[in-house]
Amino acid sequence: xxxxxxKTVAVTGNxxxxxxxxxxxxxxxxxxxxxxxxxIMESFTKFVSDGKVDTETIxxxxxxxxxxACIGAAAAGGxxxxxxxxQGMALMWEMLHIxxxxxxxxLMALVNRALSxxxxxxxxxxxxxxxxxxxxIQLFCENAQEAYDNTIMAYRIxxxxxxxxxIAVNMDGFxxxxxxxxxxxxxxxxxKKFVGEYLAIDPLLDIENPKSIGALVLPDYYMEHKxxxxxxxxxxxxxxxxxxxxxxxxxxxxYELFETYRLEDAEVAIVALNSAAGTxxxxxxxxxxxGVKAGLLKPRMFRPFPHEExxxxxxxxxxxxxxxxxDSYGSxxxxxxxxxxxLAPFRGPVLFNKIYGLGGRDLMPLDVDQVIxxxxxxxxxxxxxxxxxxxTVRS
Amino acid sequence: xxxPIEEKPxxxxxxxxxxxxxxxxxxxxxxxxxxxVVRQVMLAIDEPVVIANAxxxxxxxxxxxxxxxxxxxxxHSAFENAxxxxxxxxxxxxxxxKQGKLKKNMKFIAFGGDGGTYDIGFQALSGAMERGHQLxxxxxxxxxxxxxxxxxxSATPFGADTTTCPVGSKVPGKPQRRKDLTRIMAAHNVAYxxxxxxxxxxxxxxxxxxxxxxxxxxxxxxxxxCNRGWRTQTNDSIQLxxxxxxxCYWPLYEVQNGKWTINYDPKDKKKPLAEWLKPQGxxxxxxxxxxxxxLDQFQQMVDGDWESLKKLQExxxx
Numbered sequence: 100x101x102x103x104x105x106k107t108v109a110v111t112g113n114x115x116x117x118x119x120x121x122x123x124x125x126x127x128x129x130x131x132x133x134x135x136x137x138x139i140m141e142s143f144t145k146f147v148s149d150g151k152v153d154t155e156t157i158x159x160x161x162x163x164x165x166x167x168a169c170i171g172a173a174a175a176g177g178x179x180x181x182x183x184x185x186q187g188m189a190l191m192w193e194m195l196h197i198x199x200x201x202x203x204x205x206l207m208a209l210v211n212r213a214l215s216x217x218x219x220x221x222x223x224x225x226x227x228x229x230x231x232x233x234x235x236i237q238l239f240c241e242n243a244q245e246a247y248d249n250t251i252m253a254y255r256i257x258x259x260x261x262x263x264x265x266i267a268v269n270m271d272g273f274x275x276x277x278x279x280x281x282x283x284x285x286x287x288x289x290x291k292k293f294v295g296e297y298l299a300i301d302p303l304l305d306i307e308n309p310k311s312i313g314a315l316v317l318p319d320y321y322m323e324h325k326x327x328x329x330x331x332x333x334x335x336x337x338x339x340x341x342x343x344x345x346x347x348x349x350x351x352x353x354y355e356l357f358e359t360y361r362l363e364d365a366e367v368a369i370v371a372l373n374s375a376a377g378t379x380x381x382x383x384x385x386x387x388x389x390g391v392k393a394g395l396l397k398p399r400m401f402r403p404f405p406h407e408e409x410x411x412x413x414x415x416x417x418x419x420x421x422x423x424x425x426d427s428y429g430s431x432x433x434x435x436x437x438x439x440x441x442l443a444p445f446r447g448p449v450l451f452n453k454i455y456g457l458g459g460r461d462l463m464p465l466d467v468d469q470v471i472x473x474x475x476x477x478x479x480x481x482x483x484x485x486x487x488x489x490x491t492v493r494s
Numbered sequence: 495x496x497x498p499i500e501e502k503p504x505x506x507x508x509x510x511x512x513x514x515x516x517x518x519x520x521x522x523x524x525x526x527x528x529x530x531v532v533r534q535v536m537l538a539i540d541e542p543v544v545i546a547n548a549x550x551x552x553x554x555x556x557x558x559x560x561x562x563x564x565x566x567x568x569x570h571s572a573f574e575n576a577x578x579x580x581x582x583x584x585x586x587x588x589x590x591x592k593q594g595k596l597k598k599n600m601k602f603i604a605f606g607g608d609g610g611t612y613d614i615g616f617q618a619l620s621g622a623m624e625r626g627h628q629l630x631x632x633x634x635x636x637x638x639x640x641x642x643x644x645x646x647x648s649a650t651p652f653g654a655d656t657t658t659c660p661v662g663s664k665v666p667g668k669p670q671r672r673k674d675l676t677r678i679m680a681a682h683n684v685a686y687x688x689x690x691x692x693x694x695x696x697x698x699x700x701x702x703x704x705x706x707x708x709x710x711x712x713x714x715x716x717x718x719x720c721n722r723g724w725r726t727q728t729n730d731s732i733q734l735x736x737x738x739x740x741x742c743y744w745p746l747y748e749v750q751n752g753k754w755t756i757n758y759d760p761k762d763k764k765k766p767l768a769e770w771l772k773p774q775g776x777x778x779x780x781x782x783x784x785x786x787x788x789l790d791q792f793q794q795m796v797d798g799d800w801e802s803l804k805k806l807q808e809x810x811x812x
Binding site: 126127129155159160161164170172175179193197201306310311312314315316320 | 542544546547564566567575578579580581582585586587590620621624
């Protein structure tokens with residue numbers, strides 16, 4: 100496939116995802132507005148009002164009903180998408196497990212925002228981390244381009260016959276959702292060709308072959324269902340790799356399970372998700388100029404987490420600081436726990452954890468510099484002062 | 495608004511030739527009113543139908559993996575969301591029809607118990623009715639959370655003994671009166687709202703036909719006695735449904751295009767409420783010496799509701 104003609108635009112993250120939704124043209128979109136994801140639905144419903152999509156919207160009375168309607172619509176036999184943030188995802192939480200348990204390839208744009216209390220509308224990853232055990236595929240995005248690209252790839256991954264699981268595409272609230280960036284759109288034709296026709300498996304609306312969906316399953320069979328779901332998750336990795344390779348052929352934009360930035364020979368490694376990676380990359384460049392061998396690993400696929408590959412990429416670092424924009428109170432940050440698991444087979448790097456940016460607090464270049472300085476010090480001495488510490492915070 | 499109802503004679507003989515959509519072998523208790531209600535509902539339908547079911551007795555007992563009693567497409571997803579799940583199914587149907595990807599004409603029904611309808615599913619139901627889905631929501635009302643062992647719901651009658659408002663020396667059963675959900679649904683200005691009872695199958699089935707033929711959302715509340723929760727005999731269900739109607743505890747009526755119609759008025763044959771309460775173990779304490787006041791109070795509530803229903807009928811006559 101030849102590299103496609105693309106169009107360079109200046110849009111917000113929300114506009115980019117709404118444009119991807121328009122091009123994906125889902126059959127049904129149930130949604131409920133919540134800051135900062137609301138812009139996606141506002142742009143999309145304008146597409147509906149202007150007849151630019153075939154989609155039927157269901158403007159529900161709560162996020163719980165939004166996900167319930169997603170489940171009903173997806174089981175009926177078609178493509179479904181929604182968008183939400185924070186409390187909205189929290190209200191959906193019961194249904195998130197049911198969406199994956201029924202193996203429905205629903206697409207969710209999750210514009211990451213802090214969970215209350217205290218009430219806060221700004222970006223952090225507590226909502227995304229709150230759904231990490233819901234058996235949804237989770238992709239994290241640094242900027243509007245990645246959010247758009249991952250959204251375009253989402254159905255191909257979720258609907259694959261070896262997978263059939265729901266998928267959430269994460270981007271940082273406000274920092275990405277509301278900031279205008281220069282990025283490239285793929286043409287409608289190419290998206291249509293890339294995504295292809297929906298393959299319904301056992302649709303409820305196949306009236307000649309009636310099915311019962313949602314049986315009560317007792318201890319005699321429950322675990323077999325869950326084991327099958329685990330297998331589907333195991334199958335995701337290869338599908339993500341294959342779909343990403345095909346996407347790279349079409350667009351020239353290459354996506355792996357995670358991105359490494361100057362990591363190959365790095366002694367000082369930082370791990371972080373989403374938009375903070377941009378700031379961290381800049382600072383890594385500055386430290387490289389100063390002769391510090393610093394590098395970054397930015398996970399793209401958080402569920403399933405590619406432990407083996409991440410471990411392989413980080414094992415030669417001397418010290419690693421994992422930066423979490425969410426906390427698992429009473430334990431370490433959620434990303435730290437994954438990295439620690441990934442490195443369990445290796446004896447090399449010394450690990451520690453920083454919690455930053457909760458409730459949308461900025462991560463400034465100087466904050467990153469302090470982290471790199473400390474990581475470089477740990478790399479030298481092998482000694483960690485504090486295993487887990489909040490930064491960018493009043494003491 | 496509504497399409498004319500096909501006036502084919504609905505006789506027991508003609509119905510006996512129709513196949514049962516809910517097969518035998520399900521695990522509902524013997525004497526339960528709900529499967530009788532479901533069978534009557536399903537027999538009233540001639541078009542292909544898709545069912546959404548809230549978590550509850552009906553759901554857990556008719557679809558226990560790897561078995562199902564349903565011979566039509568059926569889906570359950572959770573307790574509080576049968577109306578929202580059905581909204582999704584019905585909307586996908588409309589989308590696929592519009593795009594020419596689906597040809598068949600289908601009808602959509604959601605079933606919920608009173609817990610899943612009056613209480614936890616109330617918001618989802620209100621939303622679905624307001625949005626105007628082409629959907630008939632049916633609440634089979636047994637007046638408590640029977641599936642989990644007879645806990646009180648907002649449909650539980652005044653004074654009833656349940657496991658969460660147990661009769662004691664200080665509390666004589668449920669202190670509050672029942673929520674009148676059918677009127678609340680009528681206040682949504684739905685295309686069709688009605689109450690029915692399985693002892694009057696013809697009325698029940700006619701209402702199902704009307705609800706499905708109407709252009710827009712429809713709601714039906716159907717009495718479904720529960721011999722476990724009501725503490726009655728397994729052969730009492732139909733008799734108790736009849737008494738609920740004859741005492742005007744559960745009037746048969748419908749609301750369509752703003753017009754309220756009482757389908758059965760017992761007039762001078764209206765029975766005292768005690769005749770419905772007396773056979774039920776859950777009201778036994780109301781008949782103990784000293785509880786006459788509670789019985790009177792309950793009777794007054796029922797009389798007041800009945801009078802106001804008659805006024806609504808009168809007021810909507812034009």
